[in-house]
Amino acid sequence: MRNLRNIHLNEVLLGSGLPLTATAWDSATDSIICAFGPSETTAIIELKRKSQGSVLNDLDLIASWDAPSPIPDLQQDRIVSLQHFADTLITCLVLEGGDIIVVREDPQPGEDKIEIVGSVDVRITAATWSLDEELLTITTKSDTLLYMTRDFENVANIAFTSDDLKISRHVSVGWGKKETQFQGKRAKALRDPTMPEKVDEGRLSDMDDKRVSISWRGDGAFVAVSSIQSDARRVIRVYSRDGVLDSVSEPVDGLEGALSWRPAGNLIAGIQRMEDRVDVVFFERNGLRHGEFKLRLTQEDMRTWASTISLAWNVDSTVLAVQFKDRVQLWTMGNYHYYLKQEIPISVEMGSGSGLLCFRWHQEKALRFVIGSSDKLFDIEYVFDVARGSTIVPNDLGAAAVIDGRSLKLTPLKLSNVPPPMAACDIPLESNAVDIAFSKSSAQFAVLTMGGIYLYNWDIKAVPLADPEFQAFCPILTSSSRPRRIAFLEENEVYVLTQHGCSQGNIERTDIDSKKTTTIYQSNNSSILSSIFPNIQQNSLWICQRGQNSKAGSYIKLSSGGANGPLTEIPHESPGQDTCWANATELPDGEGILFSLSKSGALYANKRLIAKSCTSFIITGAHLIFTTTQHLLKFVHITKVDDLDIPGDTPETDERCRSIERGARIISVMPSIFAITLQMPRGNTETIYPRALVLAGIRKYVDNKKYRAAYLACRSHMVDMNILHDHFPSQFMANVSLFIDQVKKVEYIDEFLSRLRNEDVSETLYKNTLKIAVPDVAVSDAPKSVAPGDANKTAPKDNKVNRICDAFLSVLASRIDTNLRNLVTAHVCKSPPDLDSGLQLVAKLREKSTEQAEEAVEHMCFLTDAYRLYDHALGLYDLELTLMVAQQAQKDPREYLPFLQKLQAMPTLRRQYEIDNHLGRVRKALRSLHTLQAYEELKLYAIKHTLYSDALELYKYQPELLRDMSHLYADYLYDQSNYKEAAIIYESLSLYEPAYQSYKLAHQWRECIYCASLVPLSKDQMNSLTRSLATTLTDETKDYISAAHIHAQHLQDIPTAARLLCYGNQFGDACRLLVLHGKQSLVSDIVDSALGDAMGSTIDLLADCKAQLNTQVPRIRELRVRRANDPLGFYGGDPTTGMAEGDADIPDNVSLAPTDASTMAGQSMFTRYTGNTSSSRKTSKTRRREERKRARGKKGTVYEEEYLVNSVRRLIERVNGAIDEGETLIQALLRRGMRERAALVQHHLDEVLGMCRDCLDDVFEVTKEKGVGVSGTDVEGSIGDDGGLGGERPPGGEGVFWDSLQQSLRGKGREPPVIKEFRKLVILGG
Structure with missing residues (x-):
């Protein structure tokens, strides 16, 4: 298009x-x-x-x-x-x-x-160089073909002979021809469909000029030569680059000498002249015909200026130039239809033969x-370029015009998306069109031809769509001028860019009302007018002009003062580059922004370069939209030029970027229906509804309180309806009544309520990318698109669903007759569902109208599980309501009637107990038994359902029953190995014997000895008990201090107590205890021996720490150097599958819709583990295996560095724990005169602490890890706002690696640990 x-x-x-x-x-x-x-x-x-x-x-x-x-x-x-x-x-x-x-x-x-x-001795009939300029082919009058190199050395000499025609035995099954088409049941019996009605013999055209033509294929591998063989037939021979005959064309009657091989290589174009028409015919390399198109010539044209024709493809195979005697036509192809896009007439003297x-x-x-x-x-x-109408609401009808010679194809894409080459309206013209422009409303358009302007009116909104009506013809001021471009301002001004002779260009303005044409602008001798175009508001005209010796264009804006008013020329910032496509817009403050695109794909906003790989762009009132060579469609919110925020290539996470089909170009955009029409390289069109446009429209509807339009947009485009509330919560809660009045339909309100969830989608799914400061709007009342930060969260972060449902219930309470179903839905859709309130509403309705009650119950059964609803109705103790629900749930009466009849016959309290017990509401059932004063039954029920705490609460004012229930509870706790709490209850009941036994099992030695003393126990039993307690504390809990107290105070075993104190590093207390009990002689044996053992274990610990640091710290440095130098090798492998990045075998010539698999392409080595995915085949088994791999941190895996860092952290924690013990040990060694040993311990401890401090910068440098830890990689595109990875955590084994990388990016686990201070003694030189 x-x-x-x-x-x-x-x-x-x-x-x-x-x-x-x-x-x-x-x-x-x-x-x-x-x-x-x-x-x-x-x-x-x-x-x-x-x-x-x-x-x-x-x-x-x-x-x-x-x-x-x-x-x-x-x-x-x-x-x-x-x-x-x-x-x-x-x-x-x-x-x-x-x-x-x-x-x-x-x-x-x-x-x-x-x-x-x-x-060459004989005459040369044709000569052509290959496109790589390495070979020259020459044909001579003696029917020979010569190959010469660029140094003019002859490499081949080939003769044309009649035997060449025998090389190809063409077999054509006639696909697409009339004889192979179905013509009725009896037609097949009349003739053989494989035999064509007419077989070409290759007869020459009467107007053949006998010339020889040569054309090379684009890659220079083959060359085609068209010549006449034996004055009887024109033949196209195809030769290889080595001069080997490859094929000969099939016979074609009327084939002339024009020849051009499409550089892309698939077609060879020629001319076939017949009695009534002239066709451009195509051949394949093998010489077979492959389609044609008609040149649309009259008999008079064929005799005069079309008597001689030449062909030439352009270098990228998009345009075929057809050259006549006095003009050149430019033809393009789309969807297998050939369009005549331009006809360039050249004044020549036809009679002179020139x-x-x-x-x-x-x-x-x-x-x-x-x-x-x-x-x-x-x-x-x-x-x-695309001739399109306005993109500003409400005139965004998507009007698009396609020029096809004397036919103009019009389609309003918003109303009728007709695929090309068809069109909604096909308008015949008097002459070939040059350009077309639409008025602001698209109700008028002007067609520019070489003779003048044709004005049409178009009732584009008529149903059915009406054809345009011709309005007037306005000639060009100077008949000899060459018109080039046309532009439409508002509804009554048409501007035409013309060029007269060698002058540089004029701009003529035509007033549609008066039909008066005047010249309003002329270029000077130092500049050349390149193009004219209106801004998207169509209230000002923009001009691009270039200097005589400059490739860069400069842009100026002409502001009109009315039909006859003067033009004001306003220079504008130009990009300073050769930009061929441009458009402009005007901000609300009057500032104009010029967007322009160069052939190299550089997109500019004024002078600012905003994209380097752009292929097409379009402007709306709110967005700049462009496509890229990475097959992405991007949206940029139009603001000040310096504030334009260009999205990254992240269609998975950013609404402003989405993937499109390879090579797609923008045709038009219709913001009012959130649609963009794209055209694919083969010519077909596709209309899409990008999230950026849809969400922008929905937000605008919500801001303007157009809730019905916003709701319908969400419904049509599958947008989460929570945005209707989340975009502007305070406004929505204040306008619930308005929402209900606008939406009206009960089904629509039900759908909205049923889709509510406790998530702020405006901050997750649909986070607004447009940030605008609005100083005049109170932050608490502003929508989230304008309020900064968290200040816009006007609603507290409680249960959002329940708040909205309660608001709807309060409004709908007075509309029960019309919105009964919505009331029920509001109850059921709460989180959790408030089925009881809904059933209570039904119970009230039953008193007034049984029909309404049954309707409400039926709707509740539709919204939730009917069996669950039956249980809730039963839980209300309303048997009639329960019966109604059971009937609506279509339960088998044999299942519920006997049970309900049994309940009906019971007393009220007993019925409530039976119902609660049946529903599993054991606590309520327990309270019912308490009300019934059935203690024995309650006791058994509490034991069965472990309701001891509830029973104790019920009998807290009845001491005897409370004591009985407490005893039962203590026995239960003892059986559950909860000895400590069981002992406390036993002791509170003065049951000292089970109490001290429970305390003993709980290692509570003080309480155990106390309760045992109150039993009381004999002296031997007490000694046995205390000895057992000391042994348990020593062997199981390693509580040497407590065990020492028992030996010293209850067993009077002073030496053992002293040894235990030494085991607990309490050397001073051990000495004191021995001296206190007159055992000074044992100090050297007990304390000195323990000091030697403690010193040995401390030295061994410090030696192990030193060896670990010497091994692990250099390895960490090595891993980080490797990661910085070769991040792909460090992170590129999939830790869960072993698949290296790039192993996926996907053809590069296949365009695929994005899937969980295909979206891995183009992602970085980090985003392949962090991209949002909806599902995964990784099982929990894979996750557990990956967690074990991460915990082991095996050498060479991606988890090794994390493991080593954590290992060093644990080492430092062990060293910190050893500092206090080391200080105590050193002091004790000095006190006992072991100075050398004390100095040795202090030296080793100080050395290890120094090594720990030295490695902190290398191992635990958080700021470095956040910036450099992923240097040289493309992780920046994956980092979220919180410094971690963007997107959701993937499941399975990939999630384990995701956690590891997340912690690394956020610095979690890399905070340097605090090393405790070691106070060295001065007497040892500290």
Whole structure:
């Protein structure tokens, strides 16, 4: 649906007396090499250069020489081929007389400026260089084909013979032809469908000019030659690069000499002339026909200007140029339909025999070409662009126009998305269209032709869609002007960019009401007008102009003062680059922003570069939308230029970016329906509804309190309806009544309530990417799109669902007749569901209207499990309500009627107990038994259901029953091995014997001895008990101090107590105890021996710590260096599968919809574990295995570094724990005169502490880890706002690695531990 629009037209008058005979491009300087002569009267060839911006004879002479015809029967020589080699500044000419001439612009010493490098004895009929400029192919009058290298060495000499026709035995089954189509049941019996009605014999056309044509394939592997064989048939031969005949074309009647091989390689184009029409026909490389299209010529055209035709594909195979005597047509193809996009007429003298002399595409710029006539040279360039209507609401009807010669195809994409090449309206025109523009409302459009402007009215909103009506024709002011572009402002002004002769350009304004046309702008001699366009508001005209010698365009804005008012020229910031597509918008404060796009894909906002890989863009009132070469569609909120926020390539997490099909381009956008229409490379269109547009529309609806429109948009586009509340909570809660009034439908309100959940989707799923400061709006009342931070959370973070349901219940309470179902839904949809309140509502309704009650119950059964609802109804002790629910639940009466009848016959309290017990509400049942004063039954029930605490609470004022129940509870706790609490209850009941036994098992030695003393126990029993307690404390709990107290105070075993104190590192207390009891002589034996043992264990511990640090710290440094140097190798493998990144074998020529598997492509080594996924095949078994791998931290795995860091942390904690013991040990050693031993312990301890302090910076540097720990990688795109990984935690084994990397990024586990201070003693030199 794209048209060709002119962006460059430079017309040069040729002042040379010789005719222009050939042109070539110098791609290095964008200049044109022109060859003049020889003519019938002057046998001279002049070679000239037209530089960029040259006009009026401003051509630089390169060389001139005499060129007489070397063949007697050739009246004048003729240039067959002109080729310029930009790398060597050499131009090669091949003449019909047989000479091959090179012209050197900068000859080296010993080289001639003009040199004949070779000659062919017979006449040359055609010559063409391959596209890589390495091979020259020449055909001669003697039916031979020559191959020459760039050094003009002959490498092949091939003769055309009739035997060549036998090489291909074509077999065509006629797919797509009439004879293979179904024509009825009886047609098959009449004739053989495999036999065509007419078989071409290859007869020559009466108008065949007998020429030979050569065309190379784009890759230079094959060349096609079209020539006449034996004056009977025109044949296309295909040769390989080595000169081997590959194929010969099938016979085609009327085939002429025009030939052009599509650079893409799939088609060879030729001309077939028949009696009533002329077709462009296509061949495959094997010589078989492959389609055609008609040139739409009349019989008169065929006899006059279309009597001679040539073909030329452009370099990227998108446009086929059809060259006639006095014009050139540009054809494009989409969806297998060929469109005539432009016709460029050239004034020639038809009667004199002169005509179009030369046409040449640029080798690098796909849509730039040169046309030369007898007196003029045209340097022309086009771009593909879409003729579309307004994108501003409410005029965003998606109007799009496609030019197809004298037919204009119109489609309002918002109303009728007709796939091309079809259209909603097909308008015939008087002449070929040049450009088209729509008015602001799209109710009018203007078609620009070479003769003038055709104005049409279009009732685009009519049902059914009406065809446009012709309104008026307005001619161009100067009939000889060449119109180029057209623009529509508002509803009554049309502007046309024209060029008259060699002038640089004019802009004419036509007032539609008065039909008056005036020239309002003229370019000066130093600039060239490139294009004109309106801003999207269509209230100002923008102009792009370029300097004569400058490639960069500058933009100015013309502000109109009315139909007859003066124009104000406002210069604007231009990007300073050659931008070919541009559009502008105006901010509310009047500031204009110009968006422009260069051919290289650089997208600018004024001077700011905002994207480097853009392929198309469009502007709405709120967004800049563009596509990229990464096949992404991106949205940018339009604000101040410096504030434009460009989204990253993260379609998984950012609503402003989404994936599209490969090569898609934007056609139009319709913000009012949240739609964008894209066109694929093959020509078909697709309309999508991007989340960015949908959410922007919904937020706008909510801000404007248009809740019905917002709700319907959520419903249509599957958007979570929680956004209706979460976007602006305070406004929604204050307007619940308005919401109900607007939505109206009971089903819609039910759907909204049923989709509520306790999540703020405006901060999770649909986080708003537009941040605007609104100083005039109170923060507490602002929507989340404008309020900063957490201040906009006007509602407390409680149960959101219940708050909304309660608000609906309060409003709907007075609308019970119309919104009964909504009332029930509001109860049921609470979190958790408030079924009891809903059933109580039904019970009230039953008193007034049984029908309403039954309707409510039926709706509740639909919303929730009917059996669950039955249990809740039973729990209300309302048997009639329970019966109603059971009937609506369609339960078997045999299941519930006997039970309900049994309950009906019971007393009220007993019935409540039975119901609570039946429903499993044991605590309520226990209270019912207490009310019934059935203690024995209650006791058994409490034992059965372990309700001792509840029973104790019930009998707290009845001492006897409380004591009985407490005894039962203590026995239960003892059986459950909860000895401590059982002992406390026994002791409170004065049951000392079970109490001391329970305390003994709980290792509560003080309480045990106390209770045992109150039993009382005999002395031997008490000694046995205390000895048992001491042994337990020593062996099991390692509580040496407590065990020492028992031995000293209750067993009077002082030496054992002293030894135990030494085991507990209490050397001073051990000495004191021995001295206190007169055992001074045992100090040296007990204390000194314990000091030696303690010193040995301390030295061993410190040695192990030192060895561990010497091993692990260098390894950590090595791992971090490896990660920084080769992050791909460090993180690239999948820790759960062992698959290296990039192992997925996916073809690069297949476009896939994004899935959990395919979205792994293009993600970084980090996001492959952190991208949002909805499901995973990783099982809990895989997760547990991965957790074990992480815990082991095996060498060489991704978990090794984390394991080593944690190991060093644990080591430091052990050393910190040893400091106090070390200080005590050193003091005790000194007290006992063991100075050397004390110094040795202090030295080792101080050395290990120093090593710990030295490794902190390398092992536990949090700031470094957050910045450098992932250096050299692309993890930045995966880091969330909190410094961790974006997205949700993946399941299974991948989640284990995700946790590990999350902790690393956030610095969790990398905080440096605090090393305790070691106070060295001065007497040891500290």
